[in-house]
Amino acid sequence: MEAMHPDVDHILFTEEEITAMVKRVGAQISEDYKDKDLVLIAVLRGAVVFMGDLMRAIDCPLAIDFMAVSSYGDGAKSSGIVRIVKDLDIDIKGRDVLIVEDILDSGITLKYLIKNLSSRQPASIEVATFLWKDIEGKQAAINPKYVCTHCPDDFVVGYGLDYAQRYRNLPYVGVLKPEVYS
Ligand SMILES: O=P(O)(O)OC[C@H]1O[C@H](OP(=O)(O)OP(=O)(O)O)[C@H](O)[C@@H]1O
Ligand code: HPA
Numbered sequence: 001m002e003a004m005h006p007d008v009d010h011i012l013f014t015e016e017e018i019t020a021m022v023k024r025v026g027a028q029i030s031e032d033y034k035d036k037d038l039v040l041i042a043v044l045r046g047a048v049v050f051m052g053d054l055m056r057a058i059d060c061p062l063a064i065d066f067m068a069v070s071s072y073g074d075g076a077k078s079s080g081i082v083r084i085v086k087d088l089d090i091d092i093k094g095r096d097v098l099i100v101e102d103i104l105d106s107g108i109t110l111k112y113l114i115k116n117l118s119s120r121q122p123a124s125i126e127v128a129t130f131l132w133k134d135i136e137g138k139q140a141a142i143n144p145k146y147v148c149t150h151c152p153d154d155f156v157v158g159y160g161l162d163y164a165q166r167y168r169n170l171p172y173v174g175v176l177k178p179e180v181y182s
């Protein structure tokens, strides 16, 4: 295993653990969508790493597309305002949409996306998130159908997740040392 980054306090999920979790969720999705018209929509930029692994763990026909929204900017707290930076290229009307996210934290991003994408009349819409900070009272009422793992209420980085655009390339998920962002 590679050395831990000096800005990381401790590792939450190792590369090996992540591989196993993504395979498990991929198998579930393969079973549920084998007779459907699946479109995976990844939310840039954080979800790209999970998307790359998840799509290869799904064994049924699918299409992919990307949307870019941003609410955190370069900070460790959501601004509360979600901006669409890049919209979909494909039409999702009548198709089975699965939104692919790296993390469900306050829920502000997903709440906005579900509302926005639902208005385009997909046949179905569900969420697959790599991490879920399901802390009571913190979140908008969102129930992701597919979750790789739950996560404590700390600021985490790695496996696509950033702080000020850094650390996305770490192959594990770790808790960032508070002195790095405070
Ligand atoms: O549940 P929430 O509190 O809304 O937080 C989750 C969202 O925030 C992060 O994205 P960010 O806006 O930082 O953009 P990024 O994916 O480019 O890092 C993360 O990738 C999720 O999309
Ligand atoms: O804990 C987090 N880490 C990185 N990005 C995030 N976006 C929401 N929560 C987080």
Ligand SMILES: [Mg+2]
Residues within 6 Å of the ligand: 046, 072, 161, 162, 163
């Ligand atoms: Mg981010």
